[in-house]
Amino acid sequence: MPVRALPRVLIDRIAAGEVVERPASAVKELVENAIDAGATRIEVVTAGGGQRLIRIVDDGSGMSPEDLALAVERHATSKLPGDDLLAISTLGFRGEALPSIGSVSRLAIATRAAGAEHGVAIEVDAGAKGAVKPAALTAGTRVEVRDLFHATPARLKFLKTERTEAAAVADVVKRLAMAHPDIAFTLAGEDHQPVTYAATADFGQRLAAVIGADFADNAVAIEAERERVRLTGRIGLPTFNRGTGQHQYLFVNGRPVRDKLLVGAVRGAYADHLPRDRFPVLALFLELPPREVDVNVHPAKAEVRFRDGGLVRGLIVSAIRAALERESGRATSSNGTAALGLLARSAGAAVHHAAPAAAWDWRASPAAPAAAPGFGEVAQAAFASLAIPSADARAGTAPPEPDALDRPLGAARAQLHETYILAQTRDGVVLVDQHAAHERLVYERLKRERAASGVAAQMLLIPEVVELDPADVERLGAKADDLASLGLVLEPFGPGAVLVRQTPAALGDTDPARLVRDLADGFAEWGSEIVLERRLDHVAATMACHGSVRAGRRLQPAEMNALLREMESTPNSGQCNHGRPTYVSLKLADLEALFGRR
Template sequence: MTIRRLDPVLIDRIAAGEVIERPAAAVKELVENALDAQASEIDVVLEGGGKTLIRVTDNGCGMSAEDLELSVERHATSKLPDGDLFAIATLGFRGEALPSIGSVSVLSLTSRMETATHGVALSVEHGRKQTVIPCGQPRGTRIEVRELFRTTPARLKFLKGDRAEARAAADAVQRLAMAHPTRRFTFTSTDTAGFDYLPCAEGPEGLLARIGAVLGKDFEANALPVEAEREGIILEGFIGLPTWHRANGLAQYLFVNGRPVRDKLLTGAVRAAYMDYLPAGRYPALALFLRCDPQEVDVNVHPAKAEVRFRDQGLVRGLLVGALKQTLQQAMHRATPDGGRVALGLLAMHSAGQGQRPVSSASMPSASRQAPTMPPRDWIKEGVQDWDWRQSPARPQNPPQNPPPGDRIEMSGSLPLGFAETPAGLNGDSGKELSEAASETPHDEPLGFARAQLHETYIVAQTRDGFVLVDQHAAHERLVYERLKQARAAQTVERQILLLPTIVELPEADVERLVDAASMLADFGLVVESFGPGALAVREIPIVLKDGSVPALIHDLANQLQEDDKALIPLERKLDHVLATFACHHSVRAGRRLGIEEMNALLREMERTPGSGQCNHGRPTYIELKLGDIERLFGRG
């Protein structure tokens, strides 16, 4: 077969396949060019999902006739003045974006510089450039892309429906709008909802306002600011509370030097930082911005620049994981603001259904007015009151560093963390306990003082201006988990040798899996070994589990290790899963009656423990209802 040179138009179409794989890619390229032109207002219009029409209009610096003609030539750019590929500070540099678009569409460009008396226009029809002509045009540039991929039907065939393509284009614009909050972005489409993001003020408040415009106002109420710097790399942005999680990772927005990226290193660091706080299969919402010297990052790894490569990947990962973990730990006594108010909304619905006078929407909080649209069983999963006890006016001015023995929950003892056996909880408590509890003032402690136990599962505690409802098992499970983590880190896990080994029968695959993990389990005080086909011998256990069911623990560990192996979970995550399983088996169970002193001890330990806002599975451990909201519920407001 004879080798021949390809036609220039065909070459451009091949290049377009790498650069412009769908309408959203063309929109991204054109909007990035507008941002590089210092436009303060950018308007995007789509028809037919971008296949029929893409129009991007900006008020940037514009182009002269000479620049306009060169802009559609291959390998021509204004964004690489010194020829250094590793010092790219602009977004749209490529050298073939416009000619690639022009090779697979009908491309029309109209532009005028501020100093020019008139504008200039140029058309490119499927790779064939026309002559530049004068025209009327306000300052800036307008680019229209029509009949995208008409000459490449194979590419057109693989595109999704108009609505899906329009949504992808809208997402591309939203990501760029998030990175540039001081500029106005408008988006209009015949196939999906549009938006108009007005300019925001500079600084963190403006950034949060723009992020809230994209992710919704609820994100603003559930956001934690992040700010860190290490060796010239600056990290800023906002992350969502762990109890405000999502079913997928689409609400994770990551930027490097203002460029939206989907980088495995960054997403892996986010996953590592949140792994202690999220349920399986859930993802946090966040917007993080990394800034560094362009020399420290290579943006030319991928034609679409969706992936980047850092010179020092360990430094970037360490910065991200450390900053996010520190932020989460400092705010783990704060939880989402929806739970209590959603509960009020559900109560209002129930009251109305029973024929009682419904609470007027005007008297209810905004979150409560929205509550009826939510499934009734999901209100606990949605989170709990937005309250940081460390900032609460009820916080003790001089909290004791070493609480009294009767108040502190201990790791040792015949029952979990010092919970003593009692004949009954509050449901059967003596009048003395009730009077002692009533005499305590809820003003002294952030989580208040215990007043009752509901269904032997939930603790009711009165606070300064409302009450807290605590899930005793979820809260205690988190406390045990944090204690076990500390013991593991200090290598001080106490163990007990069993007089007679406990033999547990298991499928051979589970036995093999547990034997392979024996050294890891031994670090936690659990010593196991094979005991013939389909059997496992347990010789030592952590002392905190000495009163628990060893076979039940082994079966749960086997199931957890099997799930981790299927998901290719790294060793560090496996260790945390083992600890979580231990904590679950060691925690006070729902249905267990607690005395007033036991309940108060649990509340005090929660106040001292980072991360007590939710259990190991990411579920909230408590909600708080404000007195004012309760009064409005009863029509007293």
């Protein structure tokens, strides 16, 4: 078959398939153009999930007639002043967005540069470019995309429902709004309830507006720097988590990304705090010199490649762990709110069920005055019929020590259902799950012992040969010393194999070949020995779970207070090894409001 040059329109549509996967992709490209144009206000309007209409209006620098005519040509851009692709300081630089969108839709652009007498406009219909014409417009640019993919109907079959596509558009706007708090964003149209993110110099205020007030109340500030790589943002407490990773917002030099190295670093940092099926909520912003990161590895610029991935990963993991340890005794405030909600609903249900019947005789009430005839017999029968669960009600046997009331977790006053410790603070109460709390204490102690004395290793009676890809052998060899410190001793055994001489004793009767292959896969994907560390931490967590104070064990007051004091001095005591909260704190004012006392 002979080689032929493809028609220009077909080339543009192929490029559109890479750049514009769905309406949200078009919105992302167009909003990034507005940001790069220096806009201070950006309005996004959609209809039909973005398939029927996308309108982006900004107050940026605008374009001259000559620039507008060139902007819809392939590989034409104002965002790359030189030819150095390693020094990119803008969000868009490929010069493919506008011609790609115009090749599969009806595209109309109206713009007016600052100081120009009037605006100009151009239309592109399925790749056919019209002439530049005068237009009435204030300063800035208005871009309208109608009937997206009408030139490629087959692509329409792959779009989701209008609601799903509209949600993807909203997510794009949210991420860009988080990265640029100094710009006001408005999202409107038939797909959305109008929402505006006002421009602000307060980064935390923008995050609260976009992610929600709950996140602001349950987030920890993070800031770290290492070798010209700076990390800032907010990370959610481990007990403030979600069932998917969609609430992890990651940015590199102001660019929203979904990069596997960053995702892996976050997962590794939270490995001690969350189970595998739960994900933290966070917004992390990475800033580094443009030459240290390649943003040209993905058509939609969703992934990046770092010159020193190990440095970036190590910075993220260490910064997150340090922040979590700094706030280790803090529990999610939403736990107390949820508890109050449950109590309020329970109280409402109790009031409902206690409503008097029409034929009710007040003299039969347990609350009747003592002088009422027959009260004693009725009251005794009423109380005898109540099936109240047992509780160790020793709250008043020993008065709390005054200094204990000022402690974060207060003074133990009772053990309820032989499972929960009720503690009193100066301004409220604390309810502690004794098993979950002790599980975290034992786990942290095992980790400290491992760090102090090293990981015990067991020598294999017969060393095992594991065949691997030569690249995997090289990666394992580069980490041999680190692996040996974790109890796994490997030796090269030819170009495509390693010899396993020792394995961590804590893993017990493990399969050396499977362990090494898992490590090799982890190194290939994440570039770290975190896989083996996780295996050891999992063993420690299991040992902690089975060696902790179990639910149903009755504790003495001294034991309960000792547990509270140790929780206050132990890192990450706000949640157990599985990510569940270890305690719930309720303020006295909340309880008074619950009972109508204020």
